[in-house]
């Protein structure tokens with residue numbers, strides 16, 4: 021027992037390059053260089069003593085070892101994944117096939133040198149794909165084989181394979197199945213005492229797990245912060261959006277008070293504005309919910325023609341105010357759809373056609389292609405650049421300058437969600453200055 025503080029690198033080299041290396045050691049590592057350094061020192065000292073070496077390693081590690089040691093007649097290097105594939109069935113090692121694969125290699129090495137020193141990382145390959153149980157089984161198979169054939173073995177494990185707290189038991193099992201443990205670099209070993217070094221290794225795994233947890237918490241915290249920012253933006257935008265139709269409603273009510281004569285016409289206008297506010301609020305509810313759950317559709321047999329005409333009726337004032345001529349070509353097409361949500365789709369597309377349409381004519385068409393109801397809304401306004409065609413369907417994404425056009429950047433996002441939830445699709449054809457054509461297809 022040496023009482024001088026040392027490092028895992030020094031300890032590993034001294035342990036493995038000794039004349040009589042341990043029967044079955046494990047080398048943990050974070051830095052590939054540490055692994056290569058220790059294994060190369062191990063092999064070089066063995067080759068110098070006239071012993072043979074077997075390395076069952078990944079391609080980069082074989083290349084690095086060859087770079088350090090060079091080709092040697094007593095050095096056998098095999099690919100870890102290809103060797104594993106010879107005896108793994110359904111992710112588990114098969115005892116007989118393991119023996120049939122590995123024993124001849126050890127015998128071949130024994131025939132070449134006075135003793136056999138093996139290094140393997142097939143176990144780590146299994147851990148990396150989440151098969152820790154299989155890795156431990158493979159460790160047992162190696163231990164069994166060592167009872168029959170004479171060789172020593174060093175297993176290389178990336179510390180990263182045990183990066184979460186849930187990996188603690190597996191890490192302890194791996195340590196327990198080896199006669200010696202060499203920790204990854206970055207810690208100080210006060211004593212070269214096996215029990216002490218095992219304790220240090222366990223602490224190293226816990227530190228790694230804590231680092232992972234801290235990083236995960238930071239990520240969650242950042243996500244929460246972003247979500248809060250998005251919500252704050254959304255609330256201020258939403259209140260701004262609601263203010264406009266409420267102001268119109270207020271003016272309409274005042275006008276009714278001043279001149280109650282036109283009561284039928286004026287209350288009709290008030291009702292339509294109130295309807296627009298209601299559908300804006302419906303939409304805000306959907307937006308809030310869509311963040312963490314799917315929309316619950318309330319499907320029943322409805323006619324897309326009826327829904328579209330109804331929505332167009334509610335836009336009468338707006339069309340008049342914007343002096344937008346609208347042509348509606350519509351035929352009856354019945355499907356099992358959620359009428360309120362499909363109404364929102366029509367309403368969002370028409371509202372955009374008016375808003376971005378530069379007072380040019382708008383054409384709406386409803387038809388059937390046999391299996392789908394097809395709705396198209398065409399305007400001749402500012403248009404959309406090709407690179408924005410995908411983006412505008414994302415949440416809060418806007419392509420028009422906000423100083424000229426108000427909006428939440430939510431209408432198309434929710435429109436697409438509604439359409440897709442119905443099993444349908446929405447597409448846009450447009451170019452800047454050439455207007456836009458939005459086509460929605462809903463399966464009947």
Ligand code: ADP
Nearest residue numbers: 372376412418419420427428429430431432456
């Ligand atoms: P909003 O109109 O509130 O910004 P939308 O989600 O409805 O949000 O639309 C997203 C963006 O897509 C708009 O900001 C605009 O840039 C673009 N857009 C949508 N419809 C049209 C259209 N008919 N013509 C031109 N641009 C449009």
